[in-house]
Amino acid sequence: MEKNRPLKKFVYHILIRRLTLAALIIAGVVSFIAYDHSKDMVIDTVIKVSQLKISMVRAQFRQLMKQGKLETKQALLEAINYPPGSNIRIREGRYVYAMIYNNQGHHIEAYEDHNYAPLNTVKQYINNMPASYPTTDKLEYSVIDIAGQPYIYTNTRLIAGAKQSPIYLHAVFALSDYAIELVRKQIMETIFYVFTIVFSTTLLLYPVITHLAGKLSDFSTSLLNANLEMLEVLGATIAKRDSDTDAHNYRVTIYAVALAEAIGLEKKAMKSLIKGSFLHDVGKIGIRDNILLKPGKLDQDEFSTMKDHVNHGLDIIHNSDWLQDAEDVVGAHHEKYNGQGYPQGLAADAIPLNARIFAIADVFDALTSRRPYKQPFSFEQTMQIIQQEKGTHFDPELVDKFSLIANKLYSEFSGRDDGGLKDQLHIVTNRYFHSGINTLSY
Ligand SMILES: [Fe+2]
Missing domain, CATH: 3.30.450 (Beta-Lactamase)
Known part of the structure; x- marks a missing residue:
């Protein structure tokens, strides 16, 4: 493999x-x-x-x-x-x-x-x-x-x-x-025999140990692949209910990872960010169709019910050890930098970094994508809105960093919904999940 x-x-x-x-x-x-x-x-x-x-x-x-x-x-x-x-x-x-x-x-x-x-x-x-x-x-x-x-x-x-x-x-x-x-002479002879015996024993053992280690790493890799597939399947499941395509999940993940790389996010947090990006709206599976799929604007009660998707999402991922570290993004992706978001109304650095990164990626993709109710915004319009929300919705430092890479991301991935997008996503996931022994202990 x-x-x-x-x-x-x-x-x-x-x-x-x-x-x-x-x-x-x-x-x-x-x-x-x-x-x-x-x-x-x-x-x-x-x-x-x-x-x-x-x-x-x-x-x-x-x-x-x-x-x-x-x-x-x-x-x-x-x-x-x-x-x-x-x-x-x-x-x-x-x-x-x-x-x-x-x-x-x-x-x-x-x-x-x-x-x-x-x-x-x-x-x-x-x-x-x-x-x-x-x-x-x-x-x-x-x-x-x-x-x-x-x-x-x-x-x-x-x-x-x-x-x-x-x-x-x-x-x-x-x-x-x-x-x-x-x-x-006696010492040299003894040392020679000792080294010969120890190293020949090691050489004899090496193929046996590498064979077993190979089997173990095959098994670990197939487990990891199964987990990554589960991520994609869960993300795709909610995308289907939300009348969206898998491509939204792929693009927000690529955008979020690009911004995280720009600020030098550590590898472990990057894995949590990737999981969170896929699963950010998994809780929408618990929202009734009449609210989730309502064509018009939601009234206050309906919006209040809609907000519950965050807690539904947390409930779902808490059932899995492997998914639990996605909670930063799942639980706080609707928080705003000024404390006006939900569900907790967290502000500034109290919002987990991964959620602050993801919020920019999510809105950037929503604005630049076609939806049943709107045409895609141009890159300039999108960046203008994001700049307006700097310090209110978004972390200002992250907006500054994102502004430096946004144009490249827009021209490469915006509106794309093809096999190449999935390939790019797999390049990103492989970079952080298939890069060494740590994949055995993520
Ligand atoms: Fe959401």
Whole structure:
């Protein structure tokens, strides 16, 4: 259906935007969790390796103590990066700084890896840390960040100190390029898999969702079309009773929308105006034929009965949720700017804007149209009458705005009663009722 295309396109665009956004958020959150997990996994491995080595150093140190060979503790520290009996370095990284110290914080023996470029930065960081003296043999470690690089810092007690002063060891383990690359690779792989899974799932779901959304928008559009047809049918019904043609409803709607566009009326109010323009006289259906169709002038009682068409109209549209917003025009299209109109005698801005717009369109069409009892007035005569009624019947600002567009409207639509007029009306209704997702929630 031609009318449905903009709505479907709109729905699809929203779907693409929202699904992509949802996929990005899900992938982002999952990637962040996976990133943290991957990083922790690699760091855990490095911690295990570094802690194992420290445990071995501690055991060897205690052994040396028993054997009284403490003069070899420098050699012990030198071997801190090599597994026992091997000269192959640990691939996850190496200790770049280690120090044995006593309970006054005085260093007894130190190991420094002078091949490690940022050694001084590491030492400075460690020396600025408050001295720590563990009271148990538990290995205490933490992952610290020095100049943007992660390190494993370990602090442990080497000797408890029952017979002599306690001795401690602290050391800094730097992750190797291999370990850092391993973290990076694992993270990239995880993120790649997460994005692939999330986006392929979204792609699989997209046709299913668009199919369902297409069906829904088809259904909504057909409902909307049925409602718009009902508007036309109701308008045409009263036109038939009033010895008028459908064309009056079409023209006043086109005129009212043109004036409303000239003052920049918002879209929602425009929909109410279109409905109201079609249905302004729907209450005439409740007026007896002897009054509605009386050829001559109505007497006072008859006119009083005729005025009831406004309240009849309100009663009719109040039965429909979709039509209720037409009440501004239906209920106030006979009010006058000076308060001399009916049924409430509202004045100036107390008259709803849509009713003030419509009143000009309605009178303009009545004056420029042929009726059983009169010939059409010329454009000049019509505008003269409207100008005379400026500030009494009509809102003066709206008359000024209407004067700027009236000539064009007159030459294009006045007196027309053809298929082209209906087409023009449908262009106007489509502009406001078939223009997007809001048509689902008008
Ligand atoms: Fe009326």
